[in-house]
Amino acid sequence: MPQFMKNKVASVDGRISVPSLKSMAALSNSQVSLSQSTLDLAVMEMLNITPQNSKFYFCEGNPITKSGKRRQMQKMILFTMLPIFVLLGLSGSLAVQKGMEYGRAVELLSIIRQSIEQGELIKNLQDERDLSALYVSLLGDENKDILVQQYPITDTTLVGLKFWPELDTPSSVYQTRMKFLNHLNRHRYQLDSLYPVYHANANVHEEISFYSDIITLLIRWLYQMATEVGSGEVWKRLVASIELTTAKQHLGIERSLGGLFFAQGGFENPEEYILYIKHQDIANSSIYSAMRYFYMVEEMFDESLMFNNSVFANIQSMRYIITEKAFIPREPDIDMGHWWIGNMSVEINTIAQIQRTLAMGMLDSLTERQHKDGVSLVGELSVVSFVLLLFPIIINSVYALTSQMQSYSITLAARTKALNKEKRRAEMLLYRMLPKSVAEQLRKHEEVSAEVFKEVTVFFSDIVGFTDISSRSSPIQVVNMLNTLYLCFDARIGQYDVYKVETIGDAYMVASGLPERNGKSHSVQIATMALDLLDHISQLEIPHMPGHQFRLRIGIHTGPVVSGVVGLKMPRYCLFGDTVSIASRMESLGLPSKIHISQLTFEALSEIGGFVMKIREEKVLQNEKFMRLTLRGKSDTYWLLDRTGMRRKTLCRQPDQSSYNSDDGCWQSPPARRDHNVDQLDYYNGPQDFEDHMEDHMETYSFY
Incomplete structure (x- = not known):
């Protein structure tokens, strides 16, 4: 009995708890080139790896x-x-937006400046108109010098315009600045050269109409410019300023007609009265509209009224005289006419001052807006530049x-x-090292408990004369010899539903029916495997002893066992129980090149049938007591000789230790197999092959 089996005799009842592979310190094998620590880490990594599927395949x-x-x-x-x-x-979008806002601010600032310049031109033309109307009226002789002084002021404003508007008129005299200036100078020359005739006729209305038509075109252009501003605070101020310009336009005409009223002692006809009332109403409505568009206009008017209360009171009293006593004959009063013109000039100048205040407010507001938009634009452009640089x-x-x-x-x-x-x-x-099912349990960190198998078949074998052969061989030769033998063993047992439990020295232990139960076929699997191994190994030469073949001694027993994983440093899948001990004793009590089976194995094979077995007639007296105790009184043992229909005596070649597989192993023509069911194997090439085999072995067959 091999030494390693002495510790496996005790029977075990129940289930035994076995630590998981977490506690394993090392695994080793002569065929794997791993250090102990590397092997530990590799196994632990293998057990801890959990594949995960990514939801972001594109990444x-x-x-x-x-x-x-x-x-x-x-x-x-x-x-x-x-x-x-x-x-x-x-x-970029913010920069474009800020750029557009900045451009809009610049555009509005340009429009306001143009409006202010045009408003200044309109004011000078209004002053020139009023002075020219006075000049041709009865009050005009002493206004000649004042009118002549006004001409260069108007011309300077006209020449200083940065932009000449496109006026809505078909007349060619308004196409350019120079054409308009020539047209204006021509009218001035005609007024001066024809003064005696002109003065005699006193055609004030024609003079007023000439300038008023020009001023009306310019005011209309201002309204067009206001539509380009859009809306908002600036637009309100601009429209209020234009309304005040319109008010000045009509107040100037009212001033001229009122002065003519006092100089003549009344209006010559009702048309002049109606014209006066019309311009007065338009002026008042324009002032009221300006107050509505921008609240500060009313505040500035109230403030001016406080400082010039007497002037406005005089204007109201004289307006009352003109409107209520227009058709009552009265004496011409040139002084009254000058007084009227002076008071009306104060009101017109007040409106002009309010316009300048509005204009300065618009310029300041737009300049501040332009500055803010410029700073914002620079900031956004800096961000864009930084991004482009980054x-x-x-x-x-x-x-x-x-x-x-x-x-x-x-x-x-x-x-x-x-x-x-x-x-x-x-x-x-x-x-x-471990059965696949057990290894999978350990990999999943599951507890592996000892398991009881009610019926399995255990196989033991050893080399006859191994001690003598080893004594005559070097260690390397012994290793090569065992490697040659076990490579052939491993290749052959792979054809059957069996599990290789252990190899120590020349001892080889195999079991069937565990760790996966296979019903009643475990005894058939082991018996067929034993016959197969015996035939192949008996033809295999010892590598360093040419002419000497291996001889095996084989023992088989069927019964219950307990299996479990034992050990932490070097875990092993081990079998425990009397079945293991009896199978080992069957091997040790056997004979060379014989398969020694117990009574229980004999009964299991007989139940299935198809095997040739013979009772062992000689008794081994020194072991009869042990056999009776362990086999419950059944001490008979048997020789397993053959299996019906099984091909025998095939030559086993020397295996290649570096590469050993089913194409280059220790068998020549493995029989066809299906699911490890040896009962369904076809071992013969035809009927004649079977008859030849039966004739050769008829004498030794005994059927049960």
């Missing part, structure tokens, strides 16, 4: 291949460029970082590949 990539690196680089740059483009778009820096940084990451990935992939290789070796070693 994944393979940084190992060239195409994968290129695609990953494109994705990284694309993902980096997206927020930059968004920021650039937002900054863009290549970020892209280059991402490119460099991605390249480094890819380099690290390649290095990591190489190390991972080596680790995976070692992990596969460790996994292979794990499956060699």
Whole structure:
């Protein structure tokens, strides 16, 4: 009996708790090139790895291949460029918006300045009109010098215009500034050269009409400019200023007609009265509209009224005289006419002062707005410039970082590949050391408990004369010999539903019916395997002893066992119970090149049928007591000779230790197999082959 079996005799009842593989310190095997610590880490990594599926497949990539690196680089740059483009778009849109606002502020400022310049021109033309009307009236002789002084003031304003408006008139004299100036000078010359006749006729209305037509065109252009401003505070101020310009226009005509009224002692006809009332009403409504458009106009009027209360009182009293006593004959009063003109000039100048205040307010507001918009525009342009400057820096940084990451990935992939290789070796070693089902339980961190199997068949074998052969061989020769033998063993048992439990020295232990139960076929599997091994090994030469074949001694027993994983440092899947001890005793009490089976195995095979067995007639007296105790009184044992229909005596070649598989193993033509069911195997090539085999072995067959 081998030494290692002495510790496996005790019977175990119940289930035994076995620690999981978390506590394993090392796994080793001569065929795996791993250090102890590396093997530990590899196995632990293997047990802890849990594959996870990513939901962001587009973000994944393979940084190992060239195409994968290129695609990953494109994705990284694309993902980096997206927020930059968004920021650039937002900054650009804000910059464009601020640029448009700044441009609008500049445009409004230009419109207001043009309006102020045009308003100044209109004021000078109104002054020239009123002085010219006085000149041709009865009051005009002493106004000659004042009128002549007004001409260069009007011309200077006209020449100083930065923009000449396109007036809505078909007349060619308004097309350019110079044509208009020539037209104005021509009228002045005619007025002066024809003064005696003109004065005699006293055609004030024609003089007023000449200038009023020009002023009306300019005011109409101002309203067109106001429509371009749009709306808002500036637009209200501008419209209020234009309304005040209109009021001045009609107040000037009222001033001229009122002065003529006092100089003549009344109106010559009702048409002059109606014309006076018309211009007075238009002037008042224009002032009221200006107050409605901008509240500060009324405040400034009230303030002016407080400082010039007497003037406005005089104007109201004289207006009462003109409107209520227009058709009552009265004496001409030139002094009264001058007094009227002086008081009306104060009102017109007050309106002009209010206009200048509005204009300065608009300029200040638009200048401040332009400054703010300019600062905002500079800020947005700075952001855009910063983003544009930062863009290549970020892209280059991402490119460099991605390249480094890819380099690290390649290095990591190489190390991972080596680790995976070692992990596969460790996994292979794990499956060699433990049954697959048990190993899977350990990998899942499940507790592996001892398990009772009511009926399994256990196989033991050893080499006859192994001690003598070992004494005549070197250690290397012994190792090569055992390796040759066990490679052939491993290849042959792979054809059957069995599990290799352990090999120590020349002892070889195999069981069937565990860890996966296979019903009643465990005895058939072990018996067929034993016959197969005996035939193959008997033809296999000892490598360093040409002409000497291996001889095996085989023992088989069927019964209950307890299985479990034992040990922490070197965990093993072990079997416990009397069945193991009896199977070992069957092997030790057997004979060379014989298969020694117990009574229970004999009964199991007889129940299935198809095997040739013979009772062992000789008794081993020194073991009869043990056999009776362990076999419950059944001490008979048997020789397993053959199986019906099984091909025998096939030559086993020397195995290749570096590469051993089903195509280059220790058998020549393995029989066809289906699900390890040896009862359904076809071992013969035809009827004649079967008849030849039966004739050769008829003498030794005994059917049960």
